[in-house]
Amino acid sequence: MILLVSHDEDDHLAPMLAELASLGSEAVVVDTSGLPGRVAVAAEHGPQGDRRRLRLASGDWLDLDRVGSGWWRRPLPPPPDSRITDPAEAVWAANETYEALAGFWDGLPIAWVSPPKAIETAMMKTWQLPAARAAGLEIPRTLVTSDPGEARAFVDRLGLGQVICKAFSATEEHWRETRRVGQAEYDLLDRVELAPVIFQELVPAEVDLRVTVVGEEVFAAAIHSQELSYPLDFRMFLDWGAGVRMTATTLPDDVTQSLLHLLKAAGLRYGAVDMRRTPDGRHVFLEVNPAGQWRFVEEVTGQQVTRAMARLLTDLDATRHPRTAPVTACC
Incomplete structure (x- = not known):
């Protein structure tokens, strides 16, 4: 079985499920935003070994010994529980959930695409x-800094117009495009004290x-x-x-x-x-x-990235478990 840790808002999920179905692969989707209540984990450890299970939103329990491979695809964090009204208690509960889940996922003896800790580091x-x-x-000459003097010195060495600046992340709520550092940007370099910035030589x-x-x-x-x-x-x-x-x-x-x-x-x-x-x-x-997007390229070039991912997950699953009848579930 293949474990897909994703959610319905990810437009890569439905095509992936379709490709896995075409390969006859058994898959189950887990949306981590349902944790720790609507979806739950149970990890038992003792002298005789370990048992790890997931309670799906349907109420059914999934024994993770059945899982051979997993797709860690931009999982959503668990939301605050409205039943906890004290802010300090809410922070404590969120940390308890994080501590339990981080060890849970990384402890699973399955072949991840890719392992959560590896993704976190490589980001x-x-x-x-x-x-x-x-x-x-x-690689291009690069400076990461929150020191205005270092930023100015880097730009001075390479020259105005020969350096770009960019953010570590960009979301719909906090969009930051890549910019060339001209005089206007140079005059604002004191603001890097507010948050570190990536400065990089402009690569033609x-x-x-x-x-x-x-x-x-x-x-x-x-x-x-x-x-x-x-x-x-x-x-x-x-x-x-x-x-x-x-x-x-x-x-x-x-x-x-x-x-x-x-x-x-x-x-x-x-x-x-x-x-x-x-x-x-x-x-x-x-x-x-x-954990980058590929569909925007696949849709234009016709490169079969989704099929390649489905094959990879299927092959990794097959190294642990023989092929069974396809049953695709979602929670």
Whole structure:
């Protein structure tokens, strides 16, 4: 059985369920926003061994010994319980839930795509860049700082207009596009004291690259960002590919092998990598998102990333359990 830790708001879930069904794979979806009440965990440990179970929203218990592989796909955090009215008690309860669940998921003897702790570590930009360099990838000169003097010195060394700044994360509620540091931005550098910022040398681009790695399969797509009115950040034009030209492409063998080496070093079985191909043919690593989107590329290029992920999960499950009749459930 394959455990899909996801939720209905993730538009990757339904296509994944369809692909798994086409392969005859048994899958169950767990939405962690139902924990710890509507959905529950039970972990028993003793001299004779361990037993780990999940109570689904349906009320049925799932024995996790039946699970061979798992997809850790942007799970939602448990919401505050309205029955707890004291703020301090609510914080304590939330921490208790976190402590129990973190150990629960990481303790499961299943093949994750990818392990939760590995995803958490690999998300960190200050971990990624040295690891990418060690894997043989070219990286841009980068500064992460909350010190205005350091920020100004970095920009002074590279020159106004030759540095971009970007946030560690961007959500619909807190959107931050990648920006070139010009005079207006330079004059505001004292504000980095409020929160650290990533400063990076501007890498000239022939195209941006989104490289999706699924196990040992590598799907490279060229995103023709330089055709856009704001070529620094193609995300501003994404609407399932509308307005952004994307084409399947290939990578040099050494770059492909370096990317596979990076993910292996990170303990990841999946990664969405952002790179730039420069006008002189260099391939520069920018970042890897261990839980990144791929559907926006797949919809345009036709690259079968969802099928590759379904096959990977199915193959990993088969290493622990023989194939059984497909039964897909959701909680």
